[in-house]
Amino acid sequence: MAEELASKQKAISIGEFFERNRQILGFDNPSRALLTTVKECVDNSADACEEAGILPDLLVEITKVSEERLKVVVEDNGPGIVRRQLPNVFGRLLYGSRFHSNRQARGQQGIGVSAAVLYAGLTTATPVHIVSKVEEDPAANVVDLFLDTQKNQARLVKEDVLAWDRPHGTRVELTLKARYQRGRQSPYDYLKGTAIVNPHARIVLVEPDGTRTTWERASPDLPPLAKEIPPHPHGLELGELDSMLRRSSSKTLLQFLTADLSGISRRGIQDVLQKGGFTGRERPDGFAGERVEQLLAALKDTPMATPSAECLSPIGPMLIKRGLKNVLGTLRPEFYSPPVSRPPKVHAGCPFVVEVGLVYGGDLPSDQSIQLLRFANRVPLLFQQGACAITQTVAEMDWHRYGLEQKSGAVPVGPVILLVHVASTKVPFTSEAKEAVAQTEDITREIELAVQAAARNMKLHLSRRTRRDQAMEKFTIIQKILPKMAEKASGIVDKPVPDLTRVITRIMDVVAVEARGSGEDPTKPSEKTLLTLTNYTSRNRPIELFLEVPLEAVKEGFSADPKPETLSTELGRVTFPLQRLSPNAKVTYTLTWPKPEKLEPDDVDVFVAGVDEAHLLGADPLPGDWDVRLPAALVEAAEDAQIAAARPAATAEGDEEVDYDAAEKKESFVDEE
Amino acid sequence: MPPKRKSPSSTKSRPEKLPDTDKRVLQPTLDLAQQIYTQLDKGDIPRMKLPLRTKQNIAFSPRDGVWRLGNQCGVRSARKLDGALMLLRTFWLVDFIEEMARDNKHSTLRELYYISEQWEEAKFHSENESNLLVEDLEVMCERMREDFRLRPEENGASVIGDLTITEINRKGQKKKINCRDDVGDGGYQLPANVEKEKISFVSHGAKFVLAIECGGMVDRLAENGFDEDQNALLVHLKGQPARSTRRFLKRLNEELKLPVVVFTDGDPWSFRIFASVAYGAIKTAHISHYLATPGAEFLGVTASDIENYQLPSDKLSDRDIQALKAELSDPRFNTEMWKSEIELMLQNGKKAEQQSLAKYGLNYVTEKYLPEKLTEMGVL
Known part of the structure; x- marks a missing residue:
């Protein structure tokens, strides 16, 4: 009987394995197969460039061969691949340099470019065509190969050398059964996302219809290369520890704990030895079975320093903003929230x-769900949006409080693009398809905090905008409509036009702060900014101006007139002496910038003390955390308010009355004629 | 202080040349100017009070039997952009009316909208705004828009049936017309002005008036000879009826003592058509006593008809449901009959068109549905 069974027990071939797992591997339909192929090639290229310290310059070209066949060309300016490694990289499944490494890399995300080679071979019987040149060689190596599904190794069909007009790089050509489409989950979307989170890369896409899209490099700096660090004991699994022990070059357990793992202090090592009942002199390669389990349990039970984040390569707030601007600039968004980069956890x-x-x-459309751009280790996630912890966290937040509409439990609606990037040495995915981040408490919590911070900034922007709109409305009334109305009414009653100052202050009833550049072109930063404070209220106002300006500006010689009282080079905070403004009076501050071209319009925060929020336009009240001396204006304003309170209240206007025009607008949808 | 400067239109000389009637009509606007001048001079924000034309501010007038404007007022204030613009526009509008009075011209509401292109920042953003302002002026001056030399864009609807009228035509001649024998298939088309000085009733052979929402149904009844067979006067409402159509229905009802029956689609919007015919529309509540026919009755299509006659129906849309719910808080629909109709429609979630009666053949409506319903109502 056992013999009979044994005759049926045989290794399944790579080809069979591939067929059965197409979905997991990302080749389950022709359009997804195309995307996966592009993705594997591009990820490899970008990783290779960064490891070699080269700014990536990538070309992706997709052409139609026949109705069902497309040719995909991916070319990079990376370091190239040496001749002997070519068959391994392209002709063997599950062969890779990054699979075991303990640092953030794109390449962990997929099955590898060899799967694309296999797919191409299976669907079109065409070999992959590779041209690769390393700097040391005078010429490029050219190789055509198939992946042999029986042996899981390369079958070379052609080999050559070629004089290539570039110092180094790799070009891969694959012909496969595939379908090209634009829109969601397309190579276009994938590369666009890649361009956003990799602003140091230049990416060119040529689509089958000849459309050429170039995402230019937005940053000249390579991201700092993630360092490889030994695994942290709290992240170890039994099998992993077992093989580490076997392969270790350490002579003793003590040495192993010190050199092959990270995050254990000397004290911690003593703890582990004691808990596991070890001496520390045991040979690592002598561990087996229960003893490995004992060691793992002892390791997990011992408190340790958190793993170093040096193995990560976050994008960073500045580059996120630059990447978004570079790719989304044509949408002319009105607001880029300061990006949030959480500390490593x-x-x-x-x-x-x-x-x-x-x-x-x-x-951006305001009547559709927000666009959620998900990334893991700088790679766009295009599938399984609903299953992803990023989507779920965003959907579970209450967005009404941030000013967006939302159906309960759904992604909010509004003109928003939200980018969420999770970077880790081991991003937990929901499945082997690696398209959705798994729901785990630690990661979900961090996503929530980061998204909340960004949403708060958006809310702040929205309320500022509302107030600015209201201010604009009031300015229109007093500058354009009221004078005309006075003229007309006076004309009819045949009397001279009355002085409107008092009406104007009553309508405005605010202290307005208006900022204006000195230059001709309002869209360009200019050398000077003129801040004008006008007291459009009917009271005398003690006013103090406070600014928060970019640190660089303070260091490089920012100045203001009237002269600031204090100027902090640590925090970029500028304070000015108290001013007293009578009704309708104004004061202008001239700010001079050393390097205006570096300035962004939202870089300067303007705060005013002495005026409450309701009576302040174009600036915010001084926040409590400034921790400066108590502004004199606040004291005076408080005294004034006391005096005002003692007086009988001035005629309250417009508070309890029905606004005729608002009521009419509200009603108009129901009626008639 | 800027030197006094007259606005461009006021340089053409003012009240002296204005005809007396127009002067009287516009007197309240001069009072408004005086009021606003005084406010500005005192340093107050310009404002005026106006009765609200909302469903919360209509009240049933037992004397007229219709819903008229209540006592609640809203404030139009220059504190808000919309209010400031409307105040300024009021003056521009008065200027324009005076100009027309001096030149003996009239304009349509739509022309007024385009005229406002000359009003700088005060120009209207939509025709809705200009129509609303004209209604405000009607309320303010207690006049009708015709008194301001403004006429509606569209004429009234058409009439088919045995009614003989005389109309003073463009040439000032009296023209005698029988609305069945002297007209084509389209019927007799009502002019914008349907007052006695324009149209007088001579004779008729009708027993009742059937006011119908859709043109297709009017044609169906005419083709089937319903007007002659049942002595009915068919009046096409063309959706929400124009003022002249409503006024004409009221005159038929009051002067010729003809019962008015309203036949519409079975949906929330048609209920509102009936309400504006019988009870008075909210937007024109200030002239309901002049436009609404208190005795008018609703024939259908009712929510119960959809069930009883098994009519082909559509699902209520979200907007429909919203409209029905709004009607539940509309005082005009606060009767047992309407409440149960509206609630039934909400409950069934269905609406149906008049013409869905064709499910049973082209003659069904004239041979079965209308006779049944009219008998039930005691009209036949």
């Missing part, structure tokens, strides 16, 4: 970082 012994960017308004 640990999940299951692996450090991770969550980063969030948010863009609001412009040409």
Whole structure:
């Protein structure tokens, strides 16, 4: 009987394995197969460039061969692949340099470019064509190969050398059964997302119809290369520890604990030895079975320093903003929220970082769900949006409080693009398809905090905008409509036009702060900014102006007139002496910038003390955390308020009355004629 | 202090040349100017009070039997952009009316909208705004828009049946017309002005008036000879009826003592058509006593008809449901009959068109549905 069974027990071939797992591997339909192929090639290229310290310059060209066949060309300026490694990289499944490494890399995300080679071979019987040149060689190596599904190794069909007009790089050509489409989950979307989170890369896409799209490099700096660090004990699994022990070059357990793992202090090592009942002199390669389990239990039971985040390569707030601007600039968003980069945290012994960017308004549709751009280790996630912890966390937040509409439990609606990037040495995915981040408490919490911070900024922007709109409305009334109305009414009653100052202060009833550049072109930063404070209220106002300006500006010689009282080079905070403004009076501050071209319009925060929020336009009241001396204006304003309170209240206007025009507008949808 | 400067239109000389009637009509606007001048001079924000034309501010007038404007007022204030613009526009509008009075011209509401292109920042953003302002002026001056030399864009609807009228035509001649024998298939078309000085009733052979929402149904009844067979006067409402249509129905009802029966689609919007015919529309509540026919009755299509006659129906849309719910808080629909109809429609979630009666053939409506319903109502 056993013999009979044994005759049926045989290794399944790679080809069979591939067929049965097409979905997991990302080749389950022709359009997804195309995307996976592009993705594997591009991820490899970008990783290779960064490891070699080269700014990536990538070309993706897709052409139609026949009705069902497309040719995909991916070319990079990376370091190239040496001749002897070519068959391994392209002709063997599950062969890779990054699979075991303990640092953030794109390549962990997929099955590898060899799967695309296999797919191409299976569907079109065409070999992959590779041209690769390393700098040391005078010529490029050219190889055509298939992946042999029986042996899981390369079958070379052609080999050549070629004089290539570039110092180094790799070009891969694959012909496969595939379908090209634009829109969601397309190579276009994938590369666009890649361009956003990799602003140091230049990416060119040529589509089958000849459309050429170039995402230019937006940053000249390579991201700092993630360092490889030994695994952290809290993230270890039994099998992993077992093989580490076997392969270790350490002579003793003590040495192993010190050199092959990270995060254990000397004290911790003593703890582990004691808990596991070890001496520390045991040979690592002598561990087996129960003893490995004992060691793992002792390791997990011992408190340790959190793993170092040096193995991560977050994008960083500045580059997130730059990436978003570079790619989304044509949508003319009205607001880029300051990106959020959370401090590194640990999940299951692996450090991770969550980063969030948010863009609001412009040409983005306001009646559709927000666009959620998900990324893991700088790779766009295009599938399984609903299953992803990022989507779920965003959907579970209450967005009404941030000013967006939302059906309960759904992604909110509004003109927003939200970017969420999870970077880790081991991003937990829901499945082997690696398209959705798994729901784990640590990561979900970090995503929530980061998205909340970005959403708060958006809310702040929205309330500022509302107030600015209201201010604009009031300015229109007093500058354009009221004078005309006075003229007309006076004309009819045949009397001279009355002085409107008092009416104007009553309508405005605010202290307005208006900022204006000195230059001709209002869209360009200019050398000077003129801040005008006008007291459009009917009271005398003690007013103090406070600014928060970019640190660089303070260091490089920012100045103001009237002269600031204090100027902090640590915090970029500028204070000015008290001013007293009578009704309708104004004061202008001239700010001079050393390097205006570096200035962003939202870089300067303007605060005013002495005026409450309701009576302040174009600035915010001084926040409590400034921790400056008590502004004199606040004291005076409080005294004034006391005096005012003692007086009988002035005729309250417009508070309890029905606004005729608002009521009419509200009603108009129901009626008639 | 800027030197006094007259606005461009006021340089053409003012009240002296204005005809007396127009002067009287516009007197309240001069009072408004005086009021606003005084407010500005005192340093107050310009404002005026106006009765609200909302469903919360209509009240049933037992004397007229219709819903008229209540006592609640809203404030139009220059504190808000909309209010400031409307105040300024009021003056521009008065200027324009005076100009027309001097030149003996009239304009349509739509022309007024385009005229406002000359009003700088005060120009209207939509025709809705200009129509609303004209209604405000009607309320303010207690006049009708015709008194301001403004006429509606569209004429009234058409009439088919045995009614003989005389109309003073463009040439000032009296023209005698029988609305069945002297007209084509389209019937007799009501002019914008349907007052006695324009149209007088001579004779008729009708027993009742059937006011119908859709043109297709009017044609069906005419083709089937319903007007002659049942002595009915068919009046096409063309959706929400124009003022002249409503005024004409009221005159038929009051002067010729003809019962008025309203036949519409079975949906929330048609209920409102009936309400504006019988009870008075909210937007024109200030002239309900002049436009609404208190005795008018609703024939259908009712929510119960949809069930009883098994009519082909559509699902209520979200907007429909919203409209029905709004009607439940509309005082005009606060009767047992309407409450149960509206609630039944909400409950069934269905609406149906008049013409869905064709399910049973082209003659069904004239041979079965209308006779049944009219008998039930005691009209036949």
